[in-house]
Amino acid sequence: MALDIPDWLHHMPKTDLHCHLGGSIRPQTILELASQNGIKLPADNIDGLRQHIVYKNRPRKSLADYLDAIKICESVLTTPDAFYRAAYELCQDAAAENVEILEVRFGPTNYERPGLPLYTIMESVLAGLEAGSRDYPLHTGLIVCGIRTDIQKTAEAAELAVNYQGSGVVGFDIAGKENGYRPHLFEKAVKPVLHNFLPITVHAGEEDSVASIAEALIYLNARRIGHGVSLRESPKALEYMDNARIAIESCITSNIDTGSVQTLSTHPIRTYYQDGLRVCINTDNRTISDTTVTKEYMLLIEHLGFQQKDIYTLAKHGIKAAFMESKRQRSLLNTFDTWARATLEPEQLERDNRL
Numbered sequence: 001m002a003l004d005i006p007d008w009l010h011h012m013p014k015t016d017l018h019c020h021l022g023g024s025i026r027p028q029t030i031l032e033l034a035s036q037n038g039i040k041l042p043a044d045n046i047d048g049l050r051q052h053i054v055y056k057n058r059p060r061k062s063l064a065d066y067l068d069a070i071k072i073c074e075s076v077l078t079t080p081d082a083f084y085r086a087a088y089e090l091c092q093d094a095a096a097e098n099v100e101i102l103e104v105r106f107g108p109t110n111y112e113r114p115g116l117p118l119y120t121i122m123e124s125v126l127a128g129l130e131a132g133s134r135d136y137p138l139h140t141g142l143i144v145c146g147i148r149t150d151i152q153k154t155a156e157a158a159e160l161a162v163n164y165q166g167s168g169v170v171g172f173d174i175a176g177k178e179n180g181y182r183p184h185l186f187e188k189a190v191k192p193v194l195h196n197f198l199p200i201t202v203h204a205g206e207e208d209s210v211a212s213i214a215e216a217l218i219y220l221n222a223r224r225i226g227h228g229v230s231l232r233e234s235p236k237a238l239e240y241m242d243n244a245r246i247a248i249e250s251c252i253t254s255n256i257d258t259g260s261v262q263t264l265s266t267h268p269i270r271t272y273y274q275d276g277l278r279v280c281i282n283t284d285n286r287t288i289s290d291t292t293v294t295k296e297y298m299l300l301i302e303h304l305g306f307q308q309k310d311i312y313t314l315a316k317h318g319i320k321a322a323f324m325e326s327k328r329q330r331s332l333l334n335t336f337d338t339w340a341r342a343t344l345e346p347e348q349l350e351r352d353n354r355l
């Protein structure tokens, strides 16, 4: 079956392992939730709101400003129904582009307030994801984020993640402003997570140097690294990551939006891929970066010289990097290969004999 590339990309079973709930709420939903719950936004219509939250419309480029745009979106997450709806609609959006593994992340301690305890927040999001995975053909998992600027809250988030392990939580993450908050600061806070064999991913090397990635590996035993842009500074680090099969969660548009990478053509993903790293493609914040996994793959083809056979390999990296039991991963890899054999020429199916 010969499909043109956009069709092929649309139909390809995909993963999105680095996707923040707060930055991926539909603009229309943000407006409706604000109106229902009396929350003030900088605009009361879609076009006006998009000027504030879709990052390419904003004049400055920095991680701090990017995080400010996310704050506008997540200001509407104030009720159990709002969390449920945001999570459920994210499943709908991912399923619409044939994402088959969706790992959603958020920092529950950011939203705690009188009348809205942490367990209510967690259970609302988990219920939304569970309903999404029941109504659509996708597997969902929740990654609980600790907050870089607050060690105590990160420790609370770590305990919370462990409490919901096996009930939808599949991993733990450290997120937020990176500079000045090196991973070693959270060594003690994440201990319960490690002691319970809950896998950890860490935002590292997005605005800080490769030393931040080294610390994520040393002190937090990270199994995946979010962004990892500064990995390009060190051939030794690249080799280490390759040998250890530690995955890089690449988020191309987000890296341009935050100024972490200056232009698409200079994004290090090309090097990472050629060096054999387990790099996978993700959205980060679907609303803020106005993107989908399909759009991210299209950027690789249009701007970075990737071909279908490369996309095929990257998509498999996503399945291999997912925080799920290996039996299910193997089954999804087999299904993926069957699909690929039916849609690609034999010479496009490069033998991927890496673990």
Ligand SMILES: [Zn+2]
Pocket (backbone or CB within 6 Å): 018, 020, 175, 203, 226, 284
């Ligand atoms: Zn992120």
